Amino acid sequence: MRQFLLTVAAFATICLVLNTGYNKEWFRTKPSEYWADFWKEKNDTASADALKKERYGIMYSISLKVKEVVEKRKIADPVILFEPNSYYRDSLHIYPKFRAPEPAVFYYYTGLEGVWTNSRDVTRANYLVRISGKGVVLEEIRSPSQLQQILDRYKKYPPIL
Amino acid sequence: MPFLAFFLLLCCHLLAGYGVLQLFRLRLKTAYTITLSLLLGVALASFLPFLLQLFYIPITGLTVFGSLALTTLLLNIPTAIRTRKEGLATVLRGLRPGPLRVRPYEIPYWMVIGFLIFVSVWRCYYFPVTSRDALSGPEAIAEFAVREHTLINSFFNIDLWSTNNQFKSPFLIALQVIYKMAGFPFGQVWLSIVFICLTVFLYHALTEKLHPVLAATLLLLFTMAPEPYAYTFMILYDYSNMVYFFLGLYFLFRSGSAQPTAQATGSFYFAGLLLGIATYIRSETLILAFLFLPPMLLMQRHARYPFRNILVSDLLFFLPAMIGYLLPVTLYVNHYLPVHYPIGALINPQLQLPGLFRRYADIFTHLLTGRPSLNLWGYFFYLTAILFAAEAIFLRRFDRDARNWLYSIAILYLGLGFIGWLFPVMDLTDSTKRALFKMLPLALFYLANNQLLHRFSVAIARWEQSGPLRRARNAHATHDKPSGSPPPSNRPSAKGRRRK
Numbered sequence: 225m226r227q228f229l230l231t232v233a234a235f236a237t238i239c240l241v242l243n244t245g246y247n248k249e250w251f252r253t254k255p256s257e258y259w260a261d262f263w264k265e266k267n268d269t270a271s272a273d274a275l276k277k278e279r280y281g282i283m284y285s286i287s288l289k290v291k292e293v294v295e296k297r298k299i300a301d302p303v304i305l306f307e308p309n310s311y312y313r314d315s316l317h318i319y320p321k322f323r324a325p326e327p328a329v330f331y332y333y334t335g336l337e338g339v340w341t342n343s344r345d346v347t348r349a350n351y352l353v354r355i356s357g358k359g360v361v362l363e364e365i366r367s368p369s370q371l372q373q374i375l376d377r378y379k380k381y382p383p384i385l
Numbered sequence: 386m387p388f389l390a391f392f393l394l395l396c397c398h399l400l401a402g403y404g405v406l407q408l409f410r411l412r413l414k415t416a417y418t419i420t421l422s423l424l425l426g427v428a429l430a431s432f433l434p435f436l437l438q439l440f441y442i443p444i445t446g447l448t449v450f451g452s453l454a455l456t457t458l459l460l461n462i463p464t465a466i467r468t469r470k471e472g473l474a475t476v477l478r479g480l481r482p483g484p485l486r487v488r489p490y491e492i493p494y495w496m497v498i499g500f501l502i503f504v505s506v507w508r509c510y511y512f513p514v515t516s517r518d519a520l521s522g523p524e525a526i527a528e529f530a531v532r533e534h535t536l537i538n539s540f541f542n543i544d545l546w547s548t549n550n551q552f553k554s555p556f557l558i559a560l561q562v563i564y565k566m567a568g569f570p571f572g573q574v575w576l577s578i579v580f581i582c583l584t585v586f587l588y589h590a591l592t593e594k595l596h597p598v599l600a601a602t603l604l605l606l607f608t609m610a611p612e613p614y615a616y617t618f619m620i621l622y623d624y625s626n627m628v629y630f631f632l633g634l635y636f637l638f639r640s641g642s643a644q645p646t647a648q649a650t651g652s653f654y655f656a657g658l659l660l661g662i663a664t665y666i667r668s669e670t671l672i673l674a675f676l677f678l679p680p681m682l683l684m685q686r687h688a689r690y691p692f693r694n695i696l697v698s699d700l701l702f703f704l705p706a707m708i709g710y711l712l713p714v715t716l717y718v719n720h721y722l723p724v725h726y727p728i729g730a731l732i733n734p735q736l737q738l739p740g741l742f743r744r745y746a747d748i749f750t751h752l753l754t755g756r757p758s759l760n761l762w763g764y765f766f767y768l769t770a771i772l773f774a775a776e777a778i779f780l781r782r783f784d785r786d787a788r789n790w791l792y793s794i795a796i797l798y799l800g801l802g803f804i805g806w807l808f809p810v811m812d813l814t815d816s817t818k819r820a821l822f823k824m825l826p827l828a829l830f831y832l833a834n835n836q837l838l839h840r841f842s843v844a845i846a847r848w849e850q851s852g853p854l855r856r857a858r859n860a861h862a863t864h865d866k867p868s869g870s871p872p873p874s875n876r877p878s879a880k881g882r883r884r885k
Binding site: 227228231238241245251262337342 | 493525528540543601606760764
């Protein structure tokens, strides 16, 4: 009987813990939500790449697209320049929803070398990923002077994570 | 196929860890033996690909799994010899779990904690690595190590100005390499082993101190701490560092509370090994480990150990931590990696005391209290603070074990503030926040030794046992009335009895 009463007390304590202030909010938005996701995910046959696309978001898809284009055009030593994230934040107002991957992460995504405007190797950049109202384009950088123009354009936007 | 590989890896971790555990001649409960063996096995596995790299041996399936199997075999030679001498039955007796006694009030807790574990394990298995600190360092290195058969791979040829994660411990890289090679595209599932083993270990350790209802409530609150829970399925260094650091202190305090026996000595050196593993995972743990030297010296002085013994045993105690620092930092980063990381250059050039106190204040106001703290730790630290204040006000004294855990909390707070002040790269909102994970199990074990909770625990245990005892007494009295024998004792069980 006393063990039964302790069991009731255990249930009551658990209910109290799970329904107290922030715990309630956390339990509803995290484990319960994850549990609901699990029921959708358990029968999912998505590949590892599809899961990465879902998890890493639009920039991962763009990175893969860049890789696809580079392979299609058979570019020998591609070095991809990304626009600074502060440009997306202050000019295009699409940050942080949209953010350029840092070179290390871009390499993880694609195996391609990426640089930011303040990178040590920025002078080797031969392609630019440019985002505008029309969409995303991969522009070839044909000369050092063109590269300098690009860098000047983004001078007032320091790279941020 | 990956699940068969996972099962084999699990066996490998268990056996290799068991081999290490046996070296310390600790007599432990089966639950402790299994969980600690697995945790030691995971730590040992994390060291092997790194060791292969130090000897410039290509990292392939054959070398990685071969070295794992070989290490497991070598570590179990003493057990095999013992088995030959004493017989298999004797050796297995030590591993046989006692009769499983499930009390009905434990079940609801197991269900909720089991649910939290299940969700975490699923996410660990199903989702790719997401944290930026892993993607821009260890995870990327591991991915290319699997393809290029070396930890020093093409990742180091690219522009890495925006990150310093490539210099962090090989612990994560090595485990990711092993699990990716075993067929898990995202690696990561080793973290679930660490999480489950810690949870099981904590439950058993807490029930040694408190009634299961109180122990499980505390464990539930601990598991529900939002930020550390997120890191049970998001690989990074801090959760694992917390686990081995806590276990190191647990066995250190255990060695201090026991009489000077082989068990206490074993616990002492085992604690040194665990702190060494914690240092291997996060190098700044070395500073924290050395901050435990004063109480160790006090304890040894109190026990009147000869100076020479103190010197030798303390050197041996800190040896694993020194190795855990020197190999991955001094040797590997400075002499193997193509890019170097001058740690000296990271030291704050303006070391002024107000900055140190500001850091302590920031940790307190931004991380431990206020609204952000709820998002990080739930109500766990508030509960700890309330019970600490209650114990200080109403009882005005602390149990020896409680004092140990309180000391470790204070050391951690002071140490992390100091490290953050010394190395500005260890920022407040990311690095220090995650380093504070370590405080959580320390606070949990302070609570387990809080005398108010202890009294409450004893009261529950007495109340629980007095029902059947009263019935037994009545039955006994009715049955034995003619003979007039005395009623059975009303003593609470050893578990419920207050510690002297």
